[in-house]
Amino acid sequence: MDRKEKLHIISEINRFIEQINDESSGDSLILVEGKRDMEALSYLGCNGNIKIYHNFKSPIELADNFRRNYKRLILLLDLDRTGESMTRRICNVLNNRNIDVGYRARISKITQGKVKTIEELRSYYDSLLDGWNPE
Template sequence: MYSRMEYLIKLMEVIEELKEEVERGIPIIVEGKKDVKSLRNLGVDGIFITVSRTPIFEIADELIANNIREVILLTDFDKRGRQFARAIVDELQSRGIKVNTEIRKKIIKYSHGDLKDVESLYIYISRRIEGIRF
Protein backbone atom coordinates (compact mmCIF):
# COMPACT_ATOMS: atom_id res chain seq x y z
CA MET A 1 0.00 0.00 0.00
CA TYR A 2 1.34 3.41 -0.97
CA SER A 3 1.30 6.54 1.17
CA ARG A 4 -0.41 9.71 -0.07
CA MET A 5 2.98 11.06 -1.12
CA GLU A 6 3.84 7.87 -3.00
CA TYR A 7 0.51 7.97 -4.85
CA LEU A 8 1.17 11.58 -5.86
CA ILE A 9 4.66 10.66 -7.07
CA LYS A 10 3.23 7.74 -9.08
CA LEU A 11 0.58 10.03 -10.56
CA MET A 12 3.25 12.54 -11.58
CA GLU A 13 5.23 9.70 -13.19
CA VAL A 14 2.13 8.83 -15.23
CA ILE A 15 1.92 12.46 -16.41
CA GLU A 16 5.59 12.26 -17.44
CA GLU A 17 4.85 9.02 -19.31
CA LEU A 18 1.98 10.80 -21.07
CA LYS A 19 4.31 13.66 -22.07
CA GLU A 20 6.81 11.18 -23.52
CA GLU A 21 4.10 9.48 -25.60
CA VAL A 22 2.87 12.85 -26.88
CA GLU A 23 6.44 13.82 -27.83
CA ARG A 24 6.46 10.69 -30.04
CA GLY A 25 3.51 12.26 -31.87
CA ILE A 26 0.75 10.09 -30.44
CA PRO A 27 -2.51 12.07 -30.20
CA ILE A 28 -4.68 12.11 -27.08
CA ILE A 29 -8.42 11.54 -27.30
CA VAL A 30 -10.33 13.57 -24.69
CA GLU A 31 -13.98 14.48 -24.32
CA GLY A 32 -13.82 18.27 -24.42
CA LYS A 33 -11.92 21.57 -24.34
CA LYS A 34 -11.68 21.69 -20.54
CA ASP A 35 -9.85 18.36 -20.61
CA VAL A 36 -7.34 19.83 -23.07
CA LYS A 37 -6.84 22.88 -20.84
CA SER A 38 -6.22 20.72 -17.76
CA LEU A 39 -3.63 18.60 -19.56
CA ARG A 40 -1.90 21.64 -21.06
CA ASN A 41 -1.71 23.15 -17.56
CA LEU A 42 0.16 19.99 -16.56
CA GLY A 43 2.66 20.55 -19.39
CA VAL A 44 1.17 18.04 -21.81
CA ASP A 45 1.29 19.73 -25.18
CA GLY A 46 0.52 17.68 -28.21
CA ILE A 47 -2.24 16.73 -30.58
CA PHE A 48 -5.63 16.60 -28.87
CA ILE A 49 -8.74 15.12 -30.41
CA THR A 50 -11.98 16.12 -28.69
CA VAL A 51 -14.78 13.65 -29.19
CA SER A 52 -17.78 14.87 -27.23
CA ARG A 53 -19.58 16.30 -30.25
CA THR A 54 -18.33 14.04 -33.05
CA PRO A 55 -19.49 10.52 -33.89
CA ILE A 56 -16.80 7.95 -33.15
CA PHE A 57 -16.86 6.55 -36.68
CA GLU A 58 -16.02 10.03 -38.05
CA ILE A 59 -13.06 10.27 -35.70
CA ALA A 60 -11.89 6.83 -36.83
CA ASP A 61 -12.24 7.88 -40.49
CA GLU A 62 -10.17 11.01 -39.84
CA LEU A 63 -7.45 9.10 -37.98
CA ILE A 64 -7.15 6.63 -40.83
CA ALA A 65 -7.15 9.42 -43.42
CA ASN A 66 -4.26 11.06 -41.53
CA ASN A 67 -2.42 7.73 -41.22
CA ILE A 68 -2.64 7.78 -37.42
CA ARG A 69 -2.43 4.21 -36.14
CA GLU A 70 -2.13 4.81 -32.40
CA VAL A 71 -3.90 7.05 -29.87
CA ILE A 72 -4.01 7.59 -26.12
CA LEU A 73 -7.50 7.46 -24.67
CA LEU A 74 -8.32 9.79 -21.76
CA THR A 75 -12.07 9.89 -21.38
CA ASP A 76 -13.59 10.77 -18.02
CA PHE A 77 -13.44 8.33 -15.13
CA ASP A 78 -17.15 8.17 -14.28
CA LYS A 79 -19.66 5.60 -15.57
CA ARG A 80 -20.44 7.62 -18.71
CA GLY A 81 -16.72 8.05 -19.42
CA ARG A 82 -16.12 4.30 -19.04
CA GLN A 83 -18.95 3.53 -21.47
CA PHE A 84 -17.62 6.14 -23.90
CA ALA A 85 -14.13 4.63 -23.60
CA ARG A 86 -15.44 1.16 -24.37
CA ALA A 87 -17.26 2.38 -27.47
CA ILE A 88 -14.20 4.29 -28.71
CA VAL A 89 -11.88 1.32 -28.11
CA ASP A 90 -14.24 -1.04 -29.94
CA GLU A 91 -14.56 1.25 -32.97
CA LEU A 92 -10.89 2.20 -33.27
CA GLN A 93 -9.50 -1.29 -32.68
CA SER A 94 -11.91 -2.73 -35.23
CA ARG A 95 -10.25 -0.35 -37.70
CA GLY A 96 -6.71 -1.39 -36.75
CA ILE A 97 -5.91 1.62 -34.58
CA LYS A 98 -4.01 0.85 -31.37
CA VAL A 99 -5.66 2.45 -28.33
CA ASN A 100 -3.53 3.07 -25.24
CA THR A 101 -5.82 2.83 -22.20
CA GLU A 102 -3.03 2.10 -19.71
CA ILE A 103 -2.37 5.75 -18.88
CA ARG A 104 -6.06 6.27 -18.14
CA LYS A 105 -6.08 3.20 -15.88
CA LYS A 106 -3.01 4.41 -14.00
CA ILE A 107 -4.53 7.86 -13.44
CA ILE A 108 -7.61 6.20 -11.95
CA LYS A 109 -5.46 3.94 -9.77
CA TYR A 110 -3.14 6.62 -8.41
CA SER A 111 -5.93 9.13 -7.78
CA HIS A 112 -7.70 6.56 -5.54
CA GLY A 113 -10.76 6.89 -7.76
CA ASP A 114 -11.21 10.44 -6.40
CA LEU A 115 -11.22 11.93 -9.89
CA LYS A 116 -14.38 11.86 -11.97
CA ASP A 117 -13.08 13.66 -15.04
CA VAL A 118 -9.91 14.69 -16.88
CA GLU A 119 -10.68 18.40 -16.54
CA SER A 120 -10.16 18.10 -12.75
CA LEU A 121 -6.75 16.45 -13.06
CA TYR A 122 -4.71 19.69 -12.93
CA ILE A 123 -6.57 20.99 -9.87
CA TYR A 124 -6.37 17.59 -8.18
CA ILE A 125 -2.59 17.40 -8.59
CA SER A 126 -2.06 21.08 -7.72
CA ARG A 127 -3.97 20.72 -4.44
CA ARG A 128 -2.05 17.57 -3.51
CA ILE A 129 1.26 19.33 -4.16
CA GLU A 130 0.19 22.37 -2.11
CA GLY A 131 -0.75 20.07 0.76
CA ILE A 132 2.73 18.57 1.04
CA ARG A 133 4.61 19.59 4.17
CA PHE A 134 8.39 19.60 3.87
Protein backbone atom coordinates in the same frame (compact mmCIF):
# COMPACT_ATOMS: atom_id res chain seq x y z
CA MET B 1 -2.47 12.02 4.10
CA ASP B 2 1.07 12.64 5.26
CA ARG B 3 3.80 14.54 3.44
CA LYS B 4 5.51 11.39 2.15
CA GLU B 5 2.28 10.07 0.60
CA LYS B 6 1.60 13.44 -1.04
CA LEU B 7 5.11 13.55 -2.47
CA HIS B 8 4.70 10.03 -3.87
CA ILE B 9 1.39 10.87 -5.57
CA ILE B 10 2.76 14.15 -6.97
CA SER B 11 5.72 12.22 -8.35
CA GLU B 12 3.43 9.58 -9.90
CA ILE B 13 1.26 12.25 -11.57
CA ASN B 14 4.36 13.97 -12.95
CA ARG B 15 5.67 10.64 -14.26
CA PHE B 16 2.25 9.94 -15.81
CA ILE B 17 2.35 13.29 -17.66
CA GLU B 18 5.92 12.67 -18.84
CA GLN B 19 4.94 9.29 -20.24
CA ILE B 20 1.94 10.54 -22.18
CA ASN B 21 4.06 13.42 -23.49
CA ASP B 22 6.67 10.94 -24.71
CA GLU B 23 4.11 8.65 -26.29
CA SER B 24 2.08 11.38 -27.96
CA SER B 25 5.00 13.37 -29.36
CA GLY B 26 5.10 11.29 -32.52
CA ASP B 27 2.24 9.61 -34.28
CA SER B 28 -0.01 9.04 -31.28
CA LEU B 29 -3.10 10.98 -30.34
CA ILE B 30 -4.45 11.68 -26.85
CA LEU B 31 -8.24 11.87 -26.85
CA VAL B 32 -10.15 13.62 -24.04
CA GLU B 33 -13.86 14.33 -23.66
CA GLY B 34 -13.93 18.10 -23.41
CA LYS B 35 -12.12 21.42 -23.26
CA ARG B 36 -11.70 21.39 -19.46
CA ASP B 37 -10.03 17.98 -19.67
CA MET B 38 -7.57 19.34 -22.20
CA GLU B 39 -6.94 22.42 -20.05
CA ALA B 40 -6.29 20.26 -16.96
CA LEU B 41 -3.73 18.13 -18.80
CA SER B 42 -2.09 21.23 -20.23
CA TYR B 43 -1.94 22.78 -16.74
CA LEU B 44 -0.15 19.67 -15.49
CA GLY B 45 2.43 19.94 -18.27
CA CYS B 46 0.99 17.75 -21.00
CA ASN B 47 2.12 19.14 -24.32
CA GLY B 48 1.37 16.13 -26.48
CA ASN B 49 -1.05 15.92 -29.35
CA ILE B 50 -4.45 16.25 -27.65
CA LYS B 51 -7.82 16.31 -29.38
CA ILE B 52 -11.28 16.74 -27.91
CA TYR B 53 -13.78 13.97 -28.62
CA HIS B 54 -16.72 16.36 -28.80
CA ASN B 55 -15.05 18.29 -31.65
CA PHE B 56 -15.73 15.30 -33.90
CA LYS B 57 -19.23 14.90 -35.31
CA SER B 58 -19.31 11.17 -34.67
CA PRO B 59 -17.16 8.21 -33.68
CA ILE B 60 -16.90 7.42 -37.41
CA GLU B 61 -15.39 10.85 -38.13
CA LEU B 62 -12.96 10.35 -35.26
CA ALA B 63 -12.00 6.92 -36.60
CA ASP B 64 -11.45 8.27 -40.12
CA ASN B 65 -9.28 11.13 -38.82
CA PHE B 66 -7.33 8.77 -36.59
CA ARG B 67 -6.67 6.22 -39.35
CA ARG B 68 -5.43 8.95 -41.72
CA ASN B 69 -3.15 10.76 -39.30
CA TYR B 70 -2.09 8.57 -36.38
CA LYS B 71 -0.87 5.10 -35.49
CA ARG B 72 -1.96 4.95 -31.85
CA LEU B 73 -4.83 6.36 -29.83
CA ILE B 74 -4.46 7.08 -26.11
CA LEU B 75 -7.93 7.31 -24.60
CA LEU B 76 -8.12 9.60 -21.58
CA LEU B 77 -11.86 9.72 -21.25
CA ASP B 78 -13.49 10.13 -17.87
CA LEU B 79 -13.79 7.19 -15.49
CA ASP B 80 -17.54 7.65 -15.11
CA ARG B 81 -20.40 5.89 -16.88
CA THR B 82 -20.34 8.30 -19.84
CA GLY B 83 -16.60 7.87 -20.29
CA GLU B 84 -16.94 4.09 -20.13
CA SER B 85 -19.67 4.15 -22.76
CA MET B 86 -17.65 6.42 -25.05
CA THR B 87 -14.60 4.20 -24.62
CA ARG B 88 -16.57 1.11 -25.65
CA ARG B 89 -18.03 2.92 -28.66
CA ILE B 90 -14.63 4.14 -29.88
CA CYS B 91 -13.03 0.74 -29.32
CA ASN B 92 -15.81 -0.90 -31.34
CA VAL B 93 -15.51 1.56 -34.23
CA LEU B 94 -11.74 1.07 -34.36
CA ASN B 95 -11.98 -2.69 -33.75
CA ASN B 96 -9.81 -2.28 -30.62
CA ARG B 97 -6.77 -1.69 -32.84
CA ASN B 98 -3.95 0.56 -31.67
CA ILE B 99 -5.95 1.89 -28.72
CA ASP B 100 -4.41 2.38 -25.30
CA VAL B 101 -6.90 2.52 -22.44
CA GLY B 102 -4.30 1.75 -19.78
CA TYR B 103 -3.70 5.37 -18.89
CA ARG B 104 -7.28 5.70 -17.68
CA ALA B 105 -6.70 2.87 -15.21
CA ARG B 106 -3.42 4.45 -14.11
CA ILE B 107 -5.18 7.68 -13.15
CA SER B 108 -7.52 5.72 -10.92
CA LYS B 109 -4.64 3.81 -9.36
CA ILE B 110 -2.44 6.88 -8.80
CA THR B 111 -5.27 8.86 -7.20
CA GLN B 112 -6.63 5.84 -5.31
CA GLY B 113 -9.97 6.26 -7.08
CA LYS B 114 -10.43 9.85 -5.92
CA VAL B 115 -10.39 11.28 -9.46
CA LYS B 116 -13.25 10.24 -11.74
CA THR B 117 -12.90 12.88 -14.46
CA ILE B 118 -9.78 14.12 -16.20
CA GLU B 119 -10.58 17.73 -15.32
CA GLU B 120 -10.58 16.78 -11.60
CA LEU B 121 -6.92 15.80 -11.90
CA ARG B 122 -5.93 19.48 -11.81
CA SER B 123 -7.74 20.29 -8.56
CA TYR B 124 -6.57 17.02 -7.01
CA TYR B 125 -2.96 17.88 -7.88
CA ASP B 126 -3.39 21.40 -6.49
CA SER B 127 -4.89 20.01 -3.26
CA LEU B 128 -1.74 17.92 -2.79
CA LEU B 129 0.35 21.07 -3.18
CA ASP B 130 -1.86 23.17 -0.90
CA GLY B 131 0.27 24.33 2.00
CA TRP B 132 3.24 22.46 0.54
CA ASN B 133 6.56 23.34 2.06
CA PRO B 134 9.36 21.49 0.25
CA GLU B 135 11.86 22.11 3.09
